[in-house]
Amino acid sequence: MNVLVVFDHPRQKSLSGAVLDQFMLGLEESGNTPEIADLHAERFDPRMPVEDEPDLSGGTKTYTEAxxxxxxxxxxxxxxxxxxxxxxxxxxxxxxxxIDRVWNADWAYGNKKLTLDRALLVGLAATGSASFKKRGYTTAMETQLVVGVMNFCGITNARLELLHDTLEGDDERQALLVKARTLGRTFAD
Incomplete structure (x- = not known):
């Protein structure tokens, strides 16, 4: 399976970057072919110019080259x-x-939807899962990202995986890296 991995962190040499590396290794170990989209390194412009505003009239708008x-x-x-x-x-x-610029009207939603087989959102959270659960953050994020974006755009096999306690010591970080590699290895299961 060819997998686009969208990475968003200003520093590649960070825990997020290490999670990316392990996730990519896991994908490769299970026979998948990853392609990385490193948004910061590639200097992607997240701002919405007029030329890329959604056309909700049902027309066939041509978006910018980017x-x-x-x-x-x-x-x-x-x-x-x-x-x-x-x-x-x-x-x-x-x-x-x-997502706002690229997954645009009549390409990702509306008259045409994405045909991707699956999506996985891997978020690195500083606090523990108990704190997220107590405040309803996990459910809120799943509703917003999985249902509101992935499912809305046609990806029915989508889920959010949170890696908690990212500010803890080396043992916890090592466990997160092992989990990231496992997520990559089992991505296509």
Missing amino acids: VQREQARVERNDAVAFIFPVWWWSVPAMTKGW
Whole structure:
């Protein structure tokens, strides 16, 4: 399976970058072919210019070259994974802007939907799962990202996986890296 891995962190040499590396290794170990979209390294512009505003009239709008390149990248893959730090109980602005610009009307939703087989959102959360559960953050994120974005755009096999306690010691970080590799290895199961 060809898998587009969308990575959003300003520093490749971070825990998020290490999770990306392990996830990619797991994908490769199970025979998948990953393609990385490193939004910061590639200097993707998450702002919505007028030329890329959704056309909800049902027409056949032509989007900018930058968006068309990203759409071609999505189309040559069978599935998508996102790796990102959880900021304000959601994806960072760069990921949100990428989805807003690239997954546009009558390409990802509306008259045409995405044909991706599956999606996995891997969020790195500083706090523990008990804190997320107590405040309903996990459910809120699943509703927003899995139902509101992935399912809305036609990806019915989608889920959110949160890696908690990212600010803990080396043992906890090592366990998160093992989990990231396992997520990659079992992605297509």
